[in-house]
Amino acid sequence: MIWRRMRATAGRVLRQLRHDPRTVALLVAVPAVLMGLLAWILRGRSHDFDTFGPQLLGIFPLIVMFLVTSVATLRERTGGTLERLLTMPMRKADFVLGYAIAFGLAAIVQALVVSGLCFGPYGMTVRGEAWLVVVVAVLDALLGTALGLSVSALATTEFQAVQFMPAFILPQLLLSGIIVPRPELPTVLHWVSYLLPMSYAVDATQQLSTHAAVTTQFLMDVIVVGGFLVAALALGATTLRRRTP
Amino acid sequence: MTGRAPVSAAPAVRVEHLAVVRGRTRAVDDVSFELDAGTLVGLLGPSGCGKTTLMRSLVGTQVVSSGTVTLLGEPAGSPRLRDRVGYVTQVPSVYGDLTVRENLSYFATILGASSEAVERVLADVDLCDHAASMVGRLSGGERARVSLATALLGSPSLLVLDEPTVGLDPLLRRSLWSLFHRLAAAGTTLLVSSHVMDEAERCERLLLMRHGRILADTSPAGLLSSTASEDFESAFVALIEGDVLGKRGVPAAGEERP
Numbered sequence: 001m002i003w004r005r006m007r008a009t010a011g012r013v014l015r016q017l018r019h020d021p022r023t024v025a026l027l028v029a030v031p032a033v034l035m036g037l038l039a040w041i042l043r044g045r046s047h048d049f050d051t052f053g054p055q056l057l058g059i060f061p062l063i064v065m066f067l068v069t070s071v072a073t074l075r076e077r078t079g080g081t082l083e084r085l086l087t088m089p090m091r092k093a094d095f096v097l098g099y100a101i102a103f104g105l106a107a108i109v110q111a112l113v114v115s116g117l118c119f120g121p122y123g124m125t126v127r128g129e130a131w132l133v134v135v136v137a138v139l140d141a142l143l144g145t146a147l148g149l150s151v152s153a154l155a156t157t158e159f160q161a162v163q164f165m166p167a168f169i170l171p172q173l174l175l176s177g178i179i180v181p182r183p184e185l186p187t188v189l190h191w192v193s194y195l196l197p198m199s200y201a202v203d204a205t206q207q208l209s210t211h212a213a214v215t216t217q218f219l220m221d222v223i224v225v226g227g228f229l230v231a232a233l234a235l236g237a238t239t240l241r242r243r244t245p
Numbered sequence: 246m247t248g249r250a251p252v253s254a255a256p257a258v259r260v261e262h263l264a265v266v267r268g269r270t271r272a273v274d275d276v277s278f279e280l281d282a283g284t285l286v287g288l289l290g291p292s293g294c295g296k297t298t299l300m301r302s303l304v305g306t307q308v309v310s311s312g313t314v315t316l317l318g319e320p321a322g323s324p325r326l327r328d329r330v331g332y333v334t335q336v337p338s339v340y341g342d343l344t345v346r347e348n349l350s351y352f353a354t355i356l357g358a359s360s361e362a363v364e365r366v367l368a369d370v371d372l373c374d375h376a377a378s379m380v381g382r383l384s385g386g387e388r389a390r391v392s393l394a395t396a397l398l399g400s401p402s403l404l405v406l407d408e409p410t411v412g413l414d415p416l417l418r419r420s421l422w423s424l425f426h427r428l429a430a431a432g433t434t435l436l437v438s439s440h441v442m443d444e445a446e447r448c449e450r451l452l453l454m455r456h457g458r459i460l461a462d463t464s465p466a467g468l469l470s471s472t473a474s475e476d477f478e479s480a481f482v483a484l485i486e487g488d489v490l491g492k493r494g495v496p497a498a499g500e501e502r503p
């Protein structure tokens with residue numbers, strides 16, 4: 001089977017997660033608690049939680065997976081295991097997709113638990129289909145994984161890797177339309193926001209919040225996020241070097 | 246030796262005028278040598294002399310400045326070598342957050358090796374009792390053996406081992422060297438580095454390195470006789486002093502190399 005190495009890599013990453021139950025607990029508990037906090041903050045303010053909730057439901061997983069993946073792959077780079085794998089009959093795609101699958105599965109669990117809480121006890125409602133919110137959250141988490149994979153190539157220490165989160169993710173968050181609707185941004189920033197994947201991720205959940213039926217704009221958003229995901233994975237693969245100085 | 250044509254086909258390793266610059270140092274400086282298939286060769290030299298850099302150049306993970314490296318008839322780093330060359334890095338490169346067996350099973354799948362291979366290498370490095378232990382909780386020497394076991398999984402034709410016996414007790418060291426001899430007898434070519442000169446006597450051939458150059462290419466007996474020394478440590482000191490004083494080098498004693 002051609003994808004044997006990819007599946008083995010995904011299984012290995014999941015096994016590493018299983019040996020680290022505290023990380024798994026944090027992966028689920030941190031967004032769950034944060035969403036609960038948000039629901040509490042916005043309690044009684046008519047539909048605010050229905051507006052912000054779905055947007056943040058997609059953004060928390062992206063941030064968490066970005067951090068986890070960039071640290072995990074940095075460890076592989078500095079610990080010599082990546083170098084060892086690349087002297088073996090391992091394709092770069094096996095490595096990158098193995099990570100994407102493992103963290104994608106983790107993201108599915110995370111998204112199901114967190115959105116279950118949001119739509120249940122926290123009382124969040126959307127006009128569109130609730131399960132599509134889960135799909136977008138998983139897609140965002142995968143995007144976070146892919147971005148973390150490629151960005152970790154720029155870091156040589158874990159301190160640097162952790163700093164890349166505010167450097168790469170927070171500007172996207174500021175321009176994504178959560179704080180100021182994107183059309184109201186200064187012109188240049190509005191243009192820039194078109195280049196950032198998170199703008200589309202946030203817009204997709206906004207579409208679900210406000211429209212009962214699936215809109216074409218929602219589909220476009222999902223396609224664009226998927227495109228960014230594939231591009232970031234491809235970029236991540238090119239950062240894996242078999243030969244180093 | 247005159248009858249060179251009909252002997253074995255190509256050498257397992259051929260290095261020609263290899264040079265590697267790392268940062269500001271010439272870590273490997275115009276190195277040339279050949280290794281015959283099925284030999285156990287020691288690469289010895291003081292810390293920082295370029296052993297690791299030379300080994301990385303062989304397995305194709307090092308960007309080299311000039312020269313050529315050919316392994317088993319293929320250029321170093323060629324995709325066709327990936328399941329034929331085993332490499333053990335100086336710092337153990339295995340997953341600390343997996344058990345010994347999980348590590349080996351994963352790398353076995355990547356190499357296309359069987360699950361019997363996992364049990365075989367566990368026995369080879371004497372880690373059967375620790376198969377279910379987390380690698381991160383093993384001692385340094387145990388972790389080094391997990392890393393070594395990983396390289397043995399695919400039964401490679403060429404093994405490049407960077408200080409595989411550092412930090413191991415004499416008994417374990419002896420059992421690993423006898424494993425290396427068994428592998429060589431079965432046709433595997435081994436290049437084993439060490440900065441412990443005592444390990445020289447266990448090799449069939451020695452490459453002595455200093456400041457990125459090969460100081461001598463000889464046999465253990467040849468090294469002792471050409472330097473008129475009793476033990477390998479003083480032989481190496483004598484060699485270095487000779488190198489410093491007269492740059493005369495040492496004849497490739499004992500070996501039938503040109």
Ligand SMILES: Nc1ncnc2c1ncn2[C@@H]1O[C@H](COP(=O)(O)OP(=O)(O)OP(=O)(O)O)[C@@H](O)[C@H]1O
Binds near residue numbers: 245268269298
């Ligand atoms: N990543 C690097 N960047 C710059 N210089 C390096 C790098 N790695 C090694 N060097 C330099 O290259 C030279 C050779 O290093 P190398 O690691 O090959 O030595 P070694 O013989 O393996 O030493 P040891 O026995 O201590 O492992 C040294 O002078 C070292 O300082």
Ligand SMILES: [Mg+2]
Binds near residue numbers: 296297407
């Ligand atoms: Mg070294």
